[in-house]
Amino acid sequence: MIEVSNLTKRYAGRTAVDGISFTVARGEIVGLLGPNGAGKSTTMRVLSGFMPASSGTVRVAGFDVFHDGEEARRHIGYMPENNPLYLEMRVREYLKFRARLKGLGWRRSRERVTTVMEQCGLTDVGRRIIGQLSKGYKQRVGLADALVHEPDLIILDEPTIGLDPQQIRSVRTLIKSLAGKHTVLISTHILPEVEMMCGRVLIMYNGRVLASDTPENLQRRMAGGSQVIAEIAAPQAALEAAIAALPDVEQFDIVETDGAFFRCALTPPEGIDLRPALAALASQNGWPLRELTRSRHSLEDIYVQVTKPKSEDPE
């Protein structure tokens, strides 16, 4: 659905996007993740056909966004950052105007507006003036606008920014419901958001794509350093000896916690799960075991690791 190759965008003296390439297949929900100034919005603006690339090509649904701009834009629903709307218009009127602008006929636009208003929960506010709506509703109007012409590709630049948790949840549910039918590209700097919504993550930093994988795979790639934590009540010397005797323990650390319990942090080699061995150890010795867990790397760790400015080649 999206083919980006060697996309570079330079503003006067500054390179915002530096030779990135990626493809997105039909029906995928892809998250573009990166700190502010990473080049996410610029990438999206080029993809949406608002500005041309300095070099490289972008094809959406088989059309070059620069040379076949109008045709490509027919296949794209785009909601820019901060969701700009004509605040003086009424919701239904605005959506109908946008539908007509995007080439839908009079009758078709009426049908589609009714459908997207239901889909986005706007039916009750159809006659309200957009400027008087709450931020959550405005965001939904923006989403409805992006959806109204049934585009193949939906590009949403920070769709949940500035919303309260309740509104964020409803927007997320809405975006999730688009999977399969539409291809969705979302940019965000909030990690749990991609984990929750996206099938794939592209991590951008300083105008480059540093990593592209599913959230789960990224977790796995980081799993080499993941530790197993166990809290066991046992005599310290015996516990240390028993753990040292376990196979596949590269490193361990035992600290006393409250009462008789010790907190053991064990580091296995990559791909080994120490939890069954530890459970067996505790039960053989009759030691009470009150916690056994593997510390999961959150995407946050991956993000911090990958975007660490010092590392030369984080991948």
Next chain:
Amino acid sequence: MNVFWVLTRRELGAYFVSLTGYLIIAAITFLTGASYAQLVNVLGRETLPMPVTQMFFGSFYFWMILWLAAPVVTMRAFAQEKASGTFETLMTTPVSDLQVVLAKFSAACLFYLVMWLPLLACLFIVNHYTSQPALDLGTMGGMYLGIVLVGGFFLSFGCLASALTRSQMVAAMISLAFGMCQFALAWWASSLPSSNQWQSQLWSCMDMFAQMNNFARGAVDTRALVFYLSTTFLFLFLTLRVVESRRWK
């Protein structure tokens, strides 16, 4: 074409959903009314050998309306869209830059025409109560043609000014300054002694006062026609280039 009408309708609607449109019309009605009252006053005292339309265009009210209205009508065209970010949502729909520029200009022109309707009422009143023979279709047509041409000239420049900046105030100021320069040039051109030399012929093109005077008499001068149409096209072309410029920046 369809998209062009949809855009024009929205642009025109934007004047009337906010207070701006009504304020402009109210102000213009007031100014037209004031000039009309003054005119009637003058006519009551003495008889003048010219049609009322010509007297109206000779008055400073007409030029003030023109000078003030064009910047106010066009200042929001592009500047507001850029400032609020809706320019991005507009340009990422399958519309062409040309359609957007023409739609904004057409909407401004249509609003400008609506704005001049009260003048028509004033003239009809004069026509009804006096025996002004000159208020025939020719004079009226010439007058409105003049209004449209001079208006198109100023409105197209207003669109250009609005496309150049993100601030409506700056856009309005650029157009006001342009109007000032234009009036200064026209005044200077009108004060030059007429001769058959090409320089003086060229300068006479700038003499808006004389041109408007001709239109108000019902005389359509092709030189003025060509001048206004070509400059309007020039400004619209420049506006289009400015709108396209985001593609080369």
